[in-house]
Amino acid sequence: MKYNEDRVILRMSGITKRFPGTLALDNVQLVCEKGSVHVLLGENGAGKSTLVKIISGLYSKDEGTEWYDGKEVNFANVGESMDAGIGMIHQELSLLPERSIAQNIFAGRELKNGIMVDNKAMVKKSKELLDRLGLDYNPNTLIKELSIAQQQMVEVAKALSHDVKLLIMDEPTSSLTSKEIAKLFEIIDRLKQQDVAIIYISHRMEEIKQVGDYVTVMRDGQYIDTLDAKTAGMDELIALMVGRKIGNLYNRTYHEPGEIIFETKDLTGLRFRNVNIHVRAGEVVGLSGLVGAGRTELAKAAFGFDPVEKGTVSLFGKTMRHLSPSKCIKAGMGYLSEDRKTEGLLLPMSIEENIVEASLGKFFPNGFLSRGPEKEQGKKYVEELNIATPDSSKAVGELSGGNQQKVVIGKWLATGCKFLIMDEPTRGIDVGAKSEIYKLMDDLVAQGYGILMISSDMQEIIGVSDRVYVMFDGEVSGELERGEIEQQAIMRFAVGGKRGGNEA
Numbered sequence: 001m002k003y004n005e006d007r008v009i010l011r012m013s014g015i016t017k018r019f020p021g022t023l024a025l026d027n028v029q030l031v032c033e034k035g036s037v038h039v040l041l042g043e044n045g046a047g048k049s050t051l052v053k054i055i056s057g058l059y060s061k062d063e064g065t066e067w068y069d070g071k072e073v074n075f076a077n078v079g080e081s082m083d084a085g086i087g088m089i090h091q092e093l094s095l096l097p098e099r100s101i102a103q104n105i106f107a108g109r110e111l112k113n114g115i116m117v118d119n120k121a122m123v124k125k126s127k128e129l130l131d132r133l134g135l136d137y138n139p140n141t142l143i144k145e146l147s148i149a150q151q152q153m154v155e156v157a158k159a160l161s162h163d164v165k166l167l168i169m170d171e172p173t174s175s176l177t178s179k180e181i182a183k184l185f186e187i188i189d190r191l192k193q194q195d196v197a198i199i200y201i202s203h204r205m206e207e208i209k210q211v212g213d214y215v216t217v218m219r220d221g222q223y224i225d226t227l228d229a230k231t232a233g234m235d236e237l238i239a240l241m242v243g244r245k246i247g248n249l250y251n252r253t254y255h256e257p258g259e260i261i262f263e264t265k266d267l268t269g270l271r272f273r274n275v276n277i278h279v280r281a282g283e284v285v286g287l288s289g290l291v292g293a294g295r296t297e298l299a300k301a302a303f304g305f306d307p308v309e310k311g312t313v314s315l316f317g318k319t320m321r322h323l324s325p326s327k328c329i330k331a332g333m334g335y336l337s338e339d340r341k342t343e344g345l346l347l348p349m350s351i352e353e354n355i356v357e358a359s360l361g362k363f364f365p366n367g368f369l370s371r372g373p374e375k376e377q378g379k380k381y382v383e384e385l386n387i388a389t390p391d392s393s394k395a396v397g398e399l400s401g402g403n404q405q406k407v408v409i410g411k412w413l414a415t416g417c418k419f420l421i422m423d424e425p426t427r428g429i430d431v432g433a434k435s436e437i438y439k440l441m442d443d444l445v446a447q448g449y450g451i452l453m454i455s456s457d458m459q460e461i462i463g464v465s466d467r468v469y470v471m472f473d474g475e476v477s478g479e480l481e482r483g484e485i486e487q488q489a490i491m492r493f494a495v496g497g498k499r500g501g502n503e504a
Contacts, residue, residue, distance in 0.1 A: 001031075001214065001226040001227070001228070003031050003033055004033060007033040007034045007035065007036075008031055008032070008033055008034075009032055009033065009034050009068065009069055009165060009166055009197045010030065010031065010032040010055070010066075010067070010068050010069075010166060010197065011030075011031050011032075011066070011067040011068075012028065012029055012030045012031075012051075012054075012055070012064065012065070012066045012067075013029045013064060013065055014027050014028075014029070014063060014064035014065060015027070015028040015029070015030075015051065015054065015061050015063070015064035015066070016028070016061065016062050016063035016064055017050055017054065017059060017061055017062055018062050023221055024047055024050045024221050025047045025050055025051060025054075025061075025221050025222075026221045026222050027064070027222065027223065028047065028051060028064070028218065028221070028222065028223045029223050030051065030199075030216055030223075031226075032166065032197045032199060033197060033213075033214075034165075034195045034196075034197050035192045035193070035194075035195045035196070035197065036192065036197060036198070036213040036214065037188060037192065037198045037200050037211050037212050037213050037214075037229075038197070038198070038199050038200065038212070038213065038214045038215075038216065039200045039201075039202065039207075039208050039211070039212040039214065039215040039216070039229055040052070040199060040200070040201045040215075040216055040218065041202075041208070041215055041216065041217050041218070041237060041241060042217060042218035042219055042224075042241055042430070043219065043241055043242060043400075043402075043430035043431070043432050043433065044400035044401050044402060044429065044430050044433065045220075045400050046218040046219050046220065046221065046241075046430075047218050047220075047221040047222070048201050048218055049170070049201075050221075051218070052088065052168045052170065052199060052201065054066070055081070055086060055166075055168065055199070056075075056078055056081050056086055056088045056168060057075030057076065057077050057078045057079070057080050057081035057082075057086075058077075058078055060074070060075075060076070061074070068084065068086075068166075069084065069085070069165065082162050083162075084165075085162065085163055085164050085165035085166060086164065086165070086166045086167075086168070087158075087159030087160070087162055087164040087166070087167045087168065088159070088167075088168040088170070089152070089155045089156060089159060089167070089168065089169050089170065089172060090170050093148070093151050093152065093155060094155075095143045095151055095154060095155065096143060097142070097143045097144035098142065098143075098144065099142065099143060100139065100140050100141060100142055100143070101126055101130075101137060101138070101139045101140070101141050101143065101146075101154050101157075102119070102122040102123045102125075102126040102139040102140065103122070104143055104154060104158060105122070105125075105126050105129065105139075105154070105157055105158045105161050106122045106125075106126075106161065107158075110122065111125065122139075123139045123140060125161070126139035126157065126161075127139050129157040129160050129161055130157055132157075132160065132190070132194075133153065133156060133157060133160070133187050133190060134186065134187065134190060135153055135157070135187075137150065137153075137154075147180075148176065149176050149180035149183065149184070152172060152176065152180075152184065153183075153184070153187065156187060156191075164196060165195075165196060165197065166196070166197045166198075166199070167191065167196055167197070167198050167199070168198075168199045168201075169198060169199070169200050169201065170201045171201055171202060171203065171428070172184060172200070172202075173202065173204060173207065174427070174428055178290075181207075185210060185211055188200075188211055200212065203428065203429065203430050203431070205234055205237065205238070205431060206459075208229050208232070208237070209229060209230055209232075212229030212230075213228075213229055213230070214226055214227070214228065214229055215227050215228075215229040215232055215237065217237060217240040217241055219240070219241060219242070219243055224240050224241075225240055238431050241430070241431060241432065242431065242432040249431070249434065249435050249438065249463065250438050250460075250463030250464050251435065251438045251439040251442050252284075252438070252442050252463065252464060253442055253446065254466060254482065255282045255283070255445065255446060256282070257280035257281060257282045257283040257466065258280055258281035258282050258448065259280060259281055259317075260278045260279070260280050260314075260317075261279060261280065261281050261315065261316050261332075261418065261419050261450045262278060262279040262302075262313075262314070262315060262333070262419050262450055262452065263277070263278040263279075263313070263314045264276060264277050264278075264298075264302060264311060264312065264313050264314075265311055265312045265314075266310060266311040266312070267298070267301065267302070267308060267310075267311035267312070267313060268308070268309045268310045268311050269297065269298070269301040269306055269307060269308045269309050270297045270301065270306050270307070271292075271294045271297040271474050272294035272297050272298045272301070272471070272474040272475070273474050273475060274311070274475060275298055275311070275471075275475070275476055276476065277452075277469050277476060279419065279450040279451070279452050280450060281418070281448045281449070281450050282445050282446070282448055282449075282450070283445060283450060283451075283466040283467065284441060284445055284451045284453055284464055284465055284466050285450075285451070285452050285453065285465060285466065285467050285468070285469065286453050286454075286455060286461040286464065286465030286467070286468040286469070286485075287299075287452060287453065287454045287455075287468075287469050287471065288455065288456075288458075288461045288468055288469070288470045288471070288490050288493075288494060289470055289471035289472060289477075289493075289494050290472070290494050290495070291456065293471040293472055293473065293474065293494070294471055294473075294474040294475075295423075295454045295471055296338055296423055296454060298471070299335065299421045299423055299452070299454060300335075301323070302323075302328075302333075302421065303323075303325055303328050303333060303335040303421060304323035304324040304325045304326075304327060304328050305325060305335075308323060315328070315331040315332060315333055315419065316331065316332055316418075316419075318331070329358060329359075329415055329417065332416070332417045332418045332419055333417055333419050333420075333421070334358070334411075334412030334413075334415060334417040334419070334420045334421070335412070335420075335421045335423075336405075336408050336409065336412065336420065336421065336422045336423060336425060337423055338423040338424045338427070338454075340404055340405060340408050341404070344408045344411075345396050345397075345404060345407065345408060346396065347395070347396055347397035348395055348397060349395065349396060350378070350392065350393045350394060350395060350396070351378050351381075351382060351387065351389060351392045351393070351394055351395075351396055351399075351407055352374050352375055352377060352378025352379075352392045352393060353374065353378075354396050354407050354408075354410075354411055355374075355377050355378050355381050355392075355407065355410050355411050355414050356373070356374050356377050356378075356411075356414060357411055358411050358412060358414070358415050359411075359414045359415040359416075362414075362415065362416070375392065375393075377414055378392030378393070379392050381406075381407075381410030381413065381414065382410075384410075385406040385407075385409060385410050385440065386406070386436065387399070387403050387406045387407060387410070388400070388403050389403065400429070400430075400433070401428045401429040401430075401433065402429040402430060402432070402433020402434070402436065402437070403433070405425065405426070405429060405433070405437060406436075406437075406440075409437075409440065418448065418449050418450065419449065419450045419451075419452075420444070420449060420450070420451050420452070421451075421452045421454070422441075422451055422452070422453045422454070423454040424454060424455060424456065424457075425437055425441070425453060425455070426438075426455075426457070426460065427456075438463075438464060441453075441464065453465065458487055458490065461485070461490065462485050462486065462487065462490075465482075465485060466482050467479065467480065467481055467482060467485075468480040468485050468490065470490055470493035470494050471494075472493060472494055472495065472496045473496065477493040477494070477496060477497075478492075478493030480493075
């Protein structure tokens with residue numbers, strides 16, 4: 001890959017980083033130009049995060065050289081890199097919810113008038129930074145009053161307050177709607193015009209061409225290749241990432257569905273109403289719609305997490321009374337929540353402890369915990385689900401996102417359930433792990449399981465689903481059979497239109 005040497009702001013070569021028992025980076029290289037977006041692509045564990053932590057001063061390198069803004073550097077800490085004009089926006093936002101936008105932007109380095117904090121100056125300076133990004137926010141607004149997308153923009157303004165020349169963005173769109181993503185991309189274009197260089201980490205393949213100028217692929221801690229982001233082929237990038245070609249990413253074999261195993265009739269609850277849907281044995285039913293349409297609220301109510309105002313839920317031909325998670329589990333339902341880290345897993349605990357967490361009564365009917373059955377179940381699902389770990393006693397928090405999701409699936413399979421609600425099953429995991437999750441889903445429905453899959457990924461809905469229900473404003477606005485599932489039809493229903501029309 002040829003670069004404009006006059007525009008290069010960062011050049012890394014031969015970067016190596018070791019941790020006890022692990023070679024995290026092995027002879028990695030990276031070049032960034034002013035006013036360009038350089039996408040870092042790779043599966044979880046490829047070394048992307050380690051590399052950017054070295055750039056930001058959080059880690060020190062063991063070998064290699066780093067040139068930044070015309071001179072060789074070796075940042076000892078984050079403060080040094082920030083002083084040099086390097087900013088980083090983490091996937092997990094770090095703002096103070098009870099403080100204002102201005103107070104967050106200048107947190108830890110408040111502007112002062114003598115010995116007093118100069119709030120007026122901070123508000124004025126914050127307004128200038130927000131205007132630079134085209135954001136019409138009041139700097140006195142409390143962070144807790146902002147949406148996740150707005151908080152993301154405040155993080156960008158905070159980075160700019162350091163006169164940033166290089167901005168690192170780690171999975172910045174993972175919690176944003178399509179409209180909010182478009183706004184973020186507008187801001188990225190503004191920053192490029194202001195000669196800011198951007199390193200962009202993402203698992204969303206479709207974003208590469210939208211936002212990237214260059215794309216560097218990493219695998220197993222090594223540099224693989226750098227390509228032109230606008231011309232690189234999707235299959236080519238995936239093959240470089242995983243070291244092999246993934247044929248059909250979605251791995252679906254369609255079966256003649258069996259009996260109805262899950263059904264709602266006129267179900268009404270928090271942010272949804274009069275929902276009538278069903279899932280048969282042997283099929284994946286997609287539940288699509290824009291963020292806020294009521295999909296997750298429907299799923300939580302069906303599993304007994306949230307109250308139902310009216311209507312019924314039936315499982316395996318029996319109407320469920322007084323819904324609760326424990327009753328749903330006993331009846332054969334499992335629920336993979338949208339946020340696996342806070343709602344689906346106990347991160348400090350082991351794989352085997354997480355596997356049996358939803359089925360303690362089954363394995364320990366007398367109330368006495370025994371390590372034998374726990375270890376047996378852990379080993380069983382580590383093998384069956386191909387969870388990448390040397391030992392089932394390893395803490396779940398140490399696993400990659402894809403392997404964590406497999407643990408969640410194993411937890412529900414251990415209960416003996418035959419119907420699964422999967423809410424955003426591949427959010428935040430790399431393309432190789434996605435392929436494995438899709439293959440696992442296909443295997444389950446081949447065994448007679450039924451799956452209701454909620455997803456905001458249009459290609460996932462199209463590629464995985466046997467049928468699709470689309471929700472709009474809390475109601476089911478349409479149903480599509482397999483031969484009808486395509487993007488235009490889904491979006492028509494998602495914005496409140498009707499079959500075959502252009503209404504919106």
